[in-house]
Amino acid sequence: MTEVSNAFHPHARSVHDLLFAPGSRGVLIATSRDPDAKRTFIMTPPAGTYVDGPAGPVAIKIPVTAAAATAISRETRMLIALGEADLGGLGLTIPRYLETLDSDGLPAVVTTVVRGAPMSVGYHRWLHTSRRRPVAEDFALAGGWLRQFQAATAGDRARITWASEVADQLRARWPGHPRLEAAYLRLTAADRQLKRHRVAKTIVHGDYWFGNLLVNDGRITGVVDWESGVRAGWPLRDLVRFALSYCLYLDRHTRPGQQVRGHNGLRREGFGAGIKYGLLEAGWLPDLVRLYLRTGIDAVGLPSGLWYGAALIGLGEIAATANDDGFAANHLELLAALPHWPMAEDLSGADAR
Template identity: 40%
Template sequence: MTTSTRQTAFPDLGAVEDVLRRHLGDGTVRLAVVAMSRDDHPKAVVMATPSGATTPVLAVKVALTGGAARSVRAEAAALEQLGQLDPGLVGGTVPRLLALHETAAGTFLVTTVSSGRPFSVDYHRWHHTGRRRDVRADFDAAAGWLSRLHGLTVSPQPEADGAAALESRWPDEVGMAAAQVCRSARARVGDLDTGHVTHGDFWCGNLLRTGRRVTGVVDWEHARFGASPLWDRVRFALAYTLYLDRHTPSGARVHGHAGLRAGAWGDPVRHLLRGEGWYAAGVADFIAPALGRDPSTMAWRDAVLVGLGEVATTSDSPPFARAHASLLAEVGS
C-alpha cells in the first residue's frame, strides 16, 4: 500500500495501513507522520494521501500508550457529540469523525483533514510576537473563531474545583500555596455562564489558518460541554505568553516587550501579570468579554491565575505541570 519508512518510536504504519484500507480500499496511499506528542501519553498523527491526490484526505490519530488510548477515545466522543450538536462543525473548521478503530495493534481515530497552516508556524517567525499588529491579528482571529464555537449552547455543567485538584495532585507546600492562590482568584472572578461548548486546549499549535482566517481547529480530547467560554480565552493567552522569549538569548531584551528580558522559565507570564504595556492591554481586551467586565478592572489577571492552576492539574507532563504550580504559588504570594 505504501513504502513509508518506519522509525524508532513511530506508530505501527502497517497497522495504520490496515485501518485505512477500510476507508480507502487497496489503492496506493502515501503516509506522512505530521505530529508526535512527547508527553507521558504520546500520540501520533498520520496523514493519508491517495495516489493521484495532491493533499491528504484522511487523518489517523494513533494512541501509543494505554493512557493515550483513553485520550483518543475522549476525542472521538467529543467530535461525535459536537457533530450532533452542530452538523456543520463550526463552519467546517472541525474535523469530522469517521471512525474509532479498536484493534489488537492499538486505538486509531480516523477523521477528515482540517485545512490551513498552524498558528505556531507564524508564532515562531522572527519577531512575530514582538509586533503589536501581528499579535493583535492572532488574537482577533482566535476571538472570531471562539465566538462561533461558544455560540453553541448546552445545559450548564458545574465547574471542577481547581484548588482541590491542585491539592490532590501536588500535596506539598507548593501545591497547598498554589491551591490557596487559585481559590482566592477564582472567588474574585465570580459567577460565570457555563452553558457553552469549549475546546479545552485552545493554543496556537491546535489552530490552523488560511490568510488571517481560522480554517481548522484540531485536538478535541479536552472539549467540554456546558463550560464557560472564559477558559478557552485564558488558555490561548497563557500559552501565547509563555514562549514570548523563546528565541531570545538569556539576559537579552525581548523584542517589542519593554521591560521583559529572557531569563527564568515563566518570565513572560510574570511580565504579563504586572499588567504593563501594549501586550498586557491586548490580553486584557481578549479575556475581558468572557468575564463581562471592563479590562481595566484587572479581573483578567485573576482569570490567568486560575488558568495557571488548570495547567498544573491537567497537563500530562508532570514537570510542565509542576512548573505551573510553582509559578502560581510564586506570583500569588
C-alpha cells in the same frame, strides 16, 4: 452512532488495512514522546473508501501507548458530539469523525482533514511576536472564533465553581508540595470573585492554544486536537488558555538574561516570565492580553474585571492537569508567586449576575 464503544470493537478493521491499501498514499506529520504519545498521518485512501466522507485526504491518529489510546477515545467522543451539534459554518473548521480502526488492540481514529497552517508557524517566525500588528491579529482571530463557538454551544447557566474544582485537582496532584498552600490561596481569592456569578456552560476545547489553531488567508480554518474537551464546561477555560500559552513562549528565541525584542521590561529569566509580563506589566502586549481577556469575558455576560482571577485559575488548571510533571510543577510555582490581584486594578467584579 454516539458512543466510541459502538465504533471500536475487537473486529474493527486494522489501521494497516487503510495505510497499506493498494493505491493509498500518505505522510507522517506528527509524532511525540509524551506519556500519551501519538502518531498522526495524513493520507489519501483509495477512492470510495468513505462513501459519505471526503474524496481527498484523511487524518489518522494512532496511539503509541495505552495512555494515548485513552486520549484518542476521549477525542473520538468529542468529535462525535461536535458532529451532532448545530455549529453552522464553524463545523467546517472542526475535523469530522469517520471511523475507529484497530491498532494492535488499541483504537486509532480517522477524521476529515481541516486545512491550514498552525498558528504556531507564524508565531515562531522571526520578529512575529515583537510587533504589535501580527500579535493583535492572532488574538483577534483566536478570540473571534471562540466567541462564535461559545455562542453556538451555550447551554444552561450555572454558578461558577471552576476555582474550587481546580483547587481540589491541585491538592490531589501535588500533596506536600512546598508551594501548594501559596497557590491554593490565590485560587481561593479568585474563587471569591467568580463564585458570585453565573455563566452559560459551553463545549470546551480544553487545550485552546495557538498550536491547535490552523490559519489560512487571515482566518481560522481549523481547530484540532479535542482530546481534552468536555461537552459542558466553563467557557473561561479556553479563553484563558490561549492568552497564557501565547505569553509563555514570548522569550523562546531569546538568550537567558537578555531582553526580549520588542518588549521593554521582559527578559528571559526563569519560567513564565512572559506570563508575568502579560498579566502584570505595562506595554502594548500586556494591553492586548487584557483587552482580549476582558472582551471574551464580557462576551459570555460576565464583568470584564474578572479577567485576572480567571487567569490565576487557568494557571492552576495547567498545574493540575498537564501530562508533563515538570511543566505542571512550573505552573504551580508560577501561580504561587503571582500577586492575588494586580496593583491599581479594580477587580471587584461589578454586580453579580
